[in-house]
Amino acid sequence: MATITPSPEEMAKRVARFDELQVLETQKNPEVPQDVMDLIYSRKLKPVITLGEDPDSPFGSDAPIVGAAGITMTYAICPAGTGPTLHSHHKTHETFTVMKGRFEIIWGDEGEHSVVLSEFDTISVPPQINRAFRNVSDEEGVLQVVISGGVHDRKDILFPKKTAEQIAEKDADYLKFFREKVGLEFES
Numbered sequence: 001m002a003t004i005t006p007s008p009e010e011m012a013k014r015v016a017r018f019d020e021l022q023v024l025e026t027q028k029n030p031e032v033p034q035d036v037m038d039l040i041y042s043r044k045l046k047p048v049i050t051l052g053e054d055p056d057s058p059f060g061s062d063a064p065i066v067g068a069a070g071i072t073m074t075y076a077i078c079p080a081g082t083g084p085t086l087h088s089h090h091k092t093h094e095t096f097t098v099m100k101g102r103f104e105i106i107w108g109d110e111g112e113h114s115v116v117l118s119e120f121d122t123i124s125v126p127p128q129i130n131r132a133f134r135n136v137s138d139e140e141g142v143l144q145v146v147i148s149g150g151v152h153d154r155k156d157i158l159f160p161k162k163t164a165e166q167i168a169e170k171d172a173d174y175l176k177f178f179r180e181k182v183g184l185e186f187e188s
Contacts, residue, residue: 016064021046021075025062026182036174039085039163040184042076042133042143049073075099076133076143083134085163086111088127091150095124096133101141106132130160161187 023044027037034043047063050072063072076083078101086106096105098117105123106114109130116136117123125131127150135141150156164186167175178184 014065016048018046018075020064021048022062029177032174032177033170036167036170038082039166040159040178040182041084042078043082044075044077046075046077047072048075070148072147074145074147076145078103078133078135078141078143080135080138080140084132085159085166086130086132087157087159087163088130089125089147089150090156090158091127092147092156093124093126093149094131095122095146095148097122097144097146099142099144101135101137101139103141103143104134104136106134155183155185157184159184159186164188 023046024041027041027045029037049065049068050063051070052066065073080101083103096103096117098119098121100119102116102118104114104116105125107125107129111130111132115123133143135143164175167178175186179186
């Protein structure tokens, strides 16, 4: 097979500058308070690679790199002590690599297991396992999140009933927002 040589302009479309990455559009909703958003998302979820123009993508389509052999990659930026609650992926693997700080990766039906990862440590969580992560360092942490295999859409993600209850306690309209506007699924 012959090789190809893309132009510098073509390769420029495959470069993601960290300082230029944008947070998910759904995280910019001023009607949902930060403590409720923190149950679902890391404080800043910045897509790097997406599959393209898929309206059901959990990471939107605003990433500088589109298409990379069926993976998506996002940076999860979390202040100390924060991170999203338990959730599972039906068909996709979620691989976490700590880029800055230390993160506790939690898994199990009730989050009964955990491991703490330091910079550049990696863990890959297979489908159908509840998982969460939390920045356990004293500074803002950055976690690289790679999703591979299966279908990369919002319907692949399931939040436990407990998360739905926590959101509804704040305001049932917030739960309605995540279900209807964002398209997330919660156990009933």
